[in-house]
Amino acid sequence: MSPHSRLTTTPLTENLVRGALDLERTAHGLLPHRLPARARAQNTDGQLAMAEAQPSGVRIALRTRATVVELDTLPTKRVYVGAPPRPDGVYDLLVDGHQAGRASVEGGNVLTIDLATGSAVTRPGPVGTVRFDGLPARPKDVEIWLPHNETTELVALRTDAPVEPVPNRGRAVWLHHGSSISHGSDAASPTTTWPALAAALGGVELVNLGYGGSALLDPFTARTLRDxxxxxxxxxxxxxxxxxxxxxxxxFTPAVHGFLDTIRDGHPTIPLLVVSPLLCPIHEDTPGPSAPDRSAMSEGRLSFRAAGDPAETAGGKLTLRTIRRELARIVEQRAAEDPNLHYLDGRELYGEADSAELPLPDALHPDAATHRRIGERFARLAFGAGGPLAGDAPRP
Structure with a gap:
């Protein structure tokens, strides 16, 4: 008898998927997107196309008595030429909000990226299955968080009991946009990216629009946040x-104003928090671009260096110190007429002392322990009592 024979297949529809803005029908099933189709049509950058299709914060959410849940997916896994193999993407299982399992899917497509040349080649692979069993045979909320850093097509869902969508629990929806750190780069799993940790601690429903390498004040991203x-x-x-x-x-300055103006067109009064960059020593006073560190790659490590010239800051090239100063000024200026606009210096989440204790392994991205620290601090500073995103914060 097939191990699937006693399981029932449930169609995967948008009411079972949380955290995605669009579900594209593919030859295999559904591909979650974190940018809507109209925004994707305006994008010409391969990095953003890859990042928005990696389902950070996206999860399958079910209400069920099932003791067995299987999910067939087709992942696309990344390999960087000259760097060590990346671990398979992780699927986190939550039962009534608590960690209850963790697994990976074998097989899938393989995307090989050469940072030196910018080339990328995809090798097709097979569909795989993630299976969770031994779940309690009672009504419960079940969430399967998809790998935050691995493009994942949803192929089939099977269970040994009927499923229905998780009802609205009345939690506030937190919409967050950021870079690869918000996306979850180098976090241990999808529920341990710093935004996922902060959302769990803050008791809010996360929609994560962190796009690796692609928080560039794009107008179509601002419109996505607006809508x-x-x-x-x-x-x-x-x-x-x-x-x-x-x-x-x-x-930079008018682009920030325009980005915030567009968000406020759709959300004129809700709390809006602008967060400046975390400490990143290589770019505090040295502008970009960032470049792969070839000496590290020769040792089998992926690392980055600042390739700009500090002298060019006089001509307007951006450093993190410059950006923090200007963001703080912009928010202070706008807050005079927008009392629900707030600013948080990213160094309060990860600063000098943290860098000494938990240095960025590749000079750009935090490791798993640092994601936890950032998430806990953001939850306290933003969602905690009196915080700008707290339930007790002043409202108009």
Whole structure:
């Protein structure tokens, strides 16, 4: 008898998927997106296309008595030329909000990326299955959080009892936008990225629009934030603007104003928190772009260095110190007419003392322990009593 024979297949539909803004029908099933189709049509950057299709914060959410849950998926796994193999993506199982299992899917497509040349080649692979069994045979909320850093097509869902969507629990929806750190780069699993940890501690429903390498003040991202239902919004901006050396101070200031104006067109009064970059020693006073450290790669390590010239800051090239100063000024200026606009210096989440204790392993991204620290601090500073995103914060 097939191990699947006593299980019932339930169609995967949008009412069973949380955290995605669009579900694209593919030859295999459904591909979750974190940018809507109209925004994707305006994007020409392969990095953003890859990042928004990696389902950070996306989860299958069920109400069921099932003791067995199986999910067939087709992952796309990344390999970087000259770097050590990356671990398989992780699926986290939560039962009534508590960690109850963790697994990975074998097989899948393989995307090989050469950072030196910018080339990328995909090798097709097979569909795999993640299975969780031994669950309590009582009504419960079951969530399967998809790998935050692995493109994942949803193929089939099977259970040994009927399922229905999880009812609305009345939690505030927190919409967050940021860079690869918000995306979850180098976190241990999808529920341990710093935004997922902060959301759990803050008791809010996460929609994570952190895009690796792609928090660049794009107008279509601002419109996405404008049009997505939310009760609370945060925007963490700066590091990718330095990484890519995409603009100078002259363009940065009006771009920030325009980005915030667009968000306020759709969410005129809800709490909006602007977060400046975490400490990143290589770019505090040295502008971008960021470049792969070839000496590290020759040793089988992935690391980065600042390739800009500090002298160019006089001509408007951006450093993290410059960006923090300007973001604080912009928020102070706007807050005179927008009392629900707030600012958080990213160094309160990860600063000098943290860097000495928990240095960034590749000079850009935090490790799993640091994600936990950042998430706990954000929950306290933003969602805690009196925080800008707290339930007791002043409202108009």
């Amino acid at each position: 997505t239902p939310a009760d609370l919004i945060s925007v963490k901006a700066g590091i990718n603007l330095v990484n890519t050396d995409v603009m100078r101070l002259r363009a």
